[in-house]
Amino acid sequence: MTTSTFIPFLFILLFSAAKSNPVILSLRTKKIPSLALMKPPNKLLFHHNISLTVSLSVGTPPQNVSMVLDTGSELSWLLCSKPKFHPFASSSYSPILCSSPSCRSQARDLPIPPNCNSTSHLCQVSLSYADASSSSGTLATDRFRLGNSPSLPTIFGCISSSYSSSVEDSNTAGLLGMNRGALSFITQTSTRRFSYCISGRDSSGVLLLGDPSSTVPFSIPFNYTPLVEIALPLPYFDRVAYSVQLEGIRVGSVLLPIPKSVLVPDHTGAGQTMVDSGTQFSFLLGPAYDALRSEFSRQTRGLLKLLNEPDFVFQGAFDLCFRIPERVPIPRQIPPVVLMFRGAEVSVTEERLLYKVAGERRGLDAVWCFTFGNSDLVPLEAYVIGHHHQQNVWVEYDLDKSRVGFAPVRCDLASQKLGFGN
Numbered sequence: 001m002t003t004s005t006f007i008p009f010l011f012i013l014l015f016s017a018a019k020s021n022p023v024i025l026s027l028r029t030k031k032i033p034s035l036a037l038m039k040p041p042n043k044l045l046f047h048h049n050i051s052l053t054v055s056l057s058v059g060t061p062p063q064n065v066s067m068v069l070d071t072g073s074e075l076s077w078l079l080c081s082k083p084k085f086h087p088f089a090s091s092s093y094s095p096i097l098c099s100s101p102s103c104r105s106q107a108r109d110l111p112i113p114p115n116c117n118s119t120s121h122l123c124q125v126s127l128s129y130a131d132a133s134s135s136s137g138t139l140a141t142d143r144f145r146l147g148n149s150p151s152l153p154t155i156f157g158c159i160s161s162s163y164s165s166s167v168e169d170s171n172t173a174g175l176l177g178m179n180r181g182a183l184s185f186i187t188q189t190s191t192r193r194f195s196y197c198i199s200g201r202d203s204s205g206v207l208l209l210g211d212p213s214s215t216v217p218f219s220i221p222f223n224y225t226p227l228v229e230i231a232l233p234l235p236y237f238d239r240v241a242y243s244v245q246l247e248g249i250r251v252g253s254v255l256l257p258i259p260k261s262v263l264v265p266d267h268t269g270a271g272q273t274m275v276d277s278g279t280q281f282s283f284l285l286g287p288a289y290d291a292l293r294s295e296f297s298r299q300t301r302g303l304l305k306l307l308n309e310p311d312f313v314f315q316g317a318f319d320l321c322f323r324i325p326e327r328v329p330i331p332r333q334i335p336p337v338v339l340m341f342r343g344a345e346v347s348v349t350e351e352r353l354l355y356k357v358a359g360e361r362r363g364l365d366a367v368w369c370f371t372f373g374n375s376d377l378v379p380l381e382a383y384v385i386g387h388h389h390q391q392n393v394w395v396e397y398d399l400d401k402s403r404v405g406f407a408p409v410r411c412d413l414a415s416q417k418l419g420f421g422n
């Protein structure tokens with residue numbers, strides 16, 4: 001997640017034994033002992049609606065927890081209080097001292113550097129949120145077990161102080177940090193490839209750790225786009241994000257007139273494009289957003305009735321909203337919005353382009369907002385592709401080849417073929 005767009009959410013987890021590909025396994029176990037490599041690729045089923053969540057077990061004896069799967073965050077964290085996770089009921093739980101490399105060099109990419117508690121000499125970590133709230137806790141280690149994989153010691157933030165977000169009210173016990181930073185779950189477990197497919201229909205999905213071609217009995221038509229790396233650190237560039245190059249946007253067949261300079265990071269690093277499973281909707285920098293807003297409005301004139309309330313901005317960033325009569329389906333003729341990445345395209349269609357705002361009525365109409373938001377209003381210095389626009393796309397993060405793959409897939413059917421019937 002990006003700190004300014006954290007949206008907590010509900011989840012459920014199921015999993016099944018994965019089939020192995022011995023060739024791939026033997027190659028990889030020789031190189032790096034890891035969660036993904038010591039054993040067959042691991043498939044998990046997850047549910048989503050506002051965030052993607054997976055269930056896993058933590059500690060000894062294992063405690064079941066649900067965590068948000070977040071490719072935009074580094075440090076995993078758990079709420080270390082009843083009824084989420086009880087650190088002192090776990091014999092494998094251990095807090096980390098300030099003198100540990102995990103509190104120092106390994107923590108270099110965290111958005112807020114850890115502090116040292118001068119009384120306890122424990123490493124203190126903090127999280128901050130869009131609403132300016134923050135919470136703190138202790139950096140700690142315990143055994144995490146995802147699906148049928150072996151449990152591995154994992155460093156995480158054991159969050160104790162009062163936490164003002166609605167995560168408190170949901171079943172979510174924490175967040176699994178999946179970016180490329182030194183303390184992420186991915187890095188700690190040496191996972192080099194993982195992918196997921198989120199169904200558009202029933203809020204379910206599949207998460208797969210490892211190479212899909214060795215586990216999935218059908219071919220997934222991936223197109224890949226290279227991960228963007230920069231040589232030198234820049235203030236607004238998140239070097240541990242999954243950053244890709246957006247080259248253009250089409251609405252229907254119309255290519256938006258967006259100058260290339262707006263789509264590439266500038267000298268401050270602002271303007272990178274991140275694929276982020278921890279953010280719900282997508283955000284575009286102002287000039288690109290304005291071009292999209294104007295062309296989408298133009299092409300849907302006559303199909304959709306504008307809300308026409310300049311002060312109405314959903315979640316502070318979504319200011320293109322419409323009135324649609326209750327129980328009337330979204331018109332099928334709405335043009336798709338195509339995100340053109342270098343080497344791969346993602347097409348966002350129909351109901352994924354509009355989101356019904358809960359509790360808003362205008363006469364007999366419901367209020368629906370366009371699901372692309374303006375980064376400048378948040379504010380956010382990046383393009384963010386959220387998970388709402390990754391529905392019915394198999395998304396693969398491949399660190400060995402430094403690329404992200406996208407394949408249009410009916411994820412509900414794919415889940416069924418993998419034995420996760422509904």
Ligand SMILES: *[C@@H]1O[C@H](CO)[C@@H](O)[C@H](O)[C@H]1NC(C)=O
Nearest residue numbers: 009010048049050202203358
């Ligand atoms: C999320 O899912 C729950 C349970 O299926 C549902 O009640 C709720 O309305 C959903 N929330 C959103 C924002 O879609």
Ligand SMILES: *[C@@H]1O[C@H](CO)[C@@H](O)[C@H](O)[C@H]1NC(C)=O
Nearest residue numbers: 013014055057062063064065
């Ligand atoms: C944890 O989840 C597993 C798998 O769903 C289940 O078999 C086990 O009984 C659960 N344990 C607890 C303590 O709830």
Ligand SMILES: *[C@@H]1O[C@H](CO)[C@@H](O)[C@H](O)[C@H]1NC(C)=O
Nearest residue numbers: 117118119120121122124136
């Ligand atoms: C530092 O540790 C002490 C002893 O465990 C604790 O009482 C105190 O609240 C901690 N300070 C902070 C700022 O968390």
